[in-house]
Amino acid sequence: MDIQYTIRRVTMEDLEEAAQVELLCFPIAEAATKESLKFRIQTFPESFLVAVAEPEDGKKGGKGQIIGFINGCVTNDKVIRDEMFEDASYHIPDGDYQAIFGLDVIPDYRRHGVAADLMEHLIQDARKKGRKGLILTCKDRLIHYYEKFGYRNLGLSASVHGGAVWYDMILVFDS
Secondary structure: OOOOEEEEEOOHHHHHHHHHHHHHHOOOOOOOOHHHHHHHHHHOHHHEEEEEEOOOOOOOOOOOOEEEEEEOOEEOOOOOOHHHHOOHHHOOOOOOEEEEOEEEEOHHHOOOOHHHHHHHHHHHHHHHOOOOEEEEEEOHHHHHHHHOOOOEEEEEOOOOHHHOOOEEEEEEOOO
């Protein structure tokens, strides 16, 4: 399957579809609620990117399907704290680190480079904005995936989000 898609900043009109994508990608205990996604869109739309498949009819200007997204606040912390998911005070627009709260790609579009493309877009954006790097948490099975982008495993996270075991990862830019 050859997929054509574009990556753009989220808009509030994307909320319903983004909430559906989130539920397809995460267990209910870990998935961000629609209200949480709304909060993220309102608080840090500049670091919430969506991948949109071209419309099947090929018409320019047609509404394509959101097939994935990446999002997170900006902070001075070097690890993600569970409070960051709901507390706007942790978002510091000119902070040192771009956090990643979620990297979602719906199952039918996985293994086509969409997640990597979203990640690279956010990494490049963080570089352009002069950030020191990016941070995220992940499950042990995904540590090797994020290491491909240059992330380093900091070990077990203090996060208990969704009752899962998480690992802190950091990508630090060379000075």
